Amino acid sequence: MSAGYIDELHDSFRSDLVYRSEDIPLECSPKPKEMEQTLHGVMKLNGLVIRSLEEIAGRGANAVTYRAGKKFGHEVAKYFQKREDVEGALHELSDLLRGQYSFEVWKPEDKETFIIEENGETFIYLVFHDCIVRQTLRRNGLEQGGPLCQTLFGYVVGAIEEITGRKAKLEIVHTGPNACLKKLVLK
């Protein structure tokens, strides 16, 4: 390694910036376009972690990620207003997830209400549009519906349980490149 290269390297990590400990950063740097490599790096790393977890833990991987997500959901939603109505809870949840996930409450044409009762089950269909998990899986060529999706499932269930005090379960109905249909089963 030449001395010139080392000096150049050192110079690239120096600046005239005055940085005070009380400075509070109000935006991310660099600009989003320049963040592309970082984003891809994070997605790749997440994909590798999930792939390795599946290789080592097999089907148990889903249980691990679901539990991790659920704990996180409970943890984050602790600070939200408690309410019994599921619709209100979903509204709170969409605020909570904003920027990473976006979803809407959905129903097929032939159903009258969003809360559907069928075969002794009460559920709500949720269509997830924006989803960082889907992007990560597709970036890594991994199938949708596996352990990384379980993290999001656990997160949603944990948050709903925390806000409403009711037990819930989330099932995948269908996955696609642009949106996924999920069923929030209420107990």
Place this chain on the structure above:
Amino acid sequence: MDIRVDTDACVGCGLCVKDCPMHVYELQNNVSVPVRPNNCMGCLSCHEICPAQALEHRGIYAARRHYIDIKVCEMLKKVI
């Protein structure tokens, strides 16, 4: 939702009929017909599965795509 099928391109394989969870399509005279377009929730898995690329959805919400490699796409655009 406005769903259109290019009837010249459609090969009548029925993959979209089988794939769609909301039973949006039906095969009629060997061509796919979107009979329940309002049941579509915009997953676009039918686009991915159609071997003839015969499908078109209008008025759909396009989810954010973070995984596109901008540099690769810019290069491809120059080549194509």
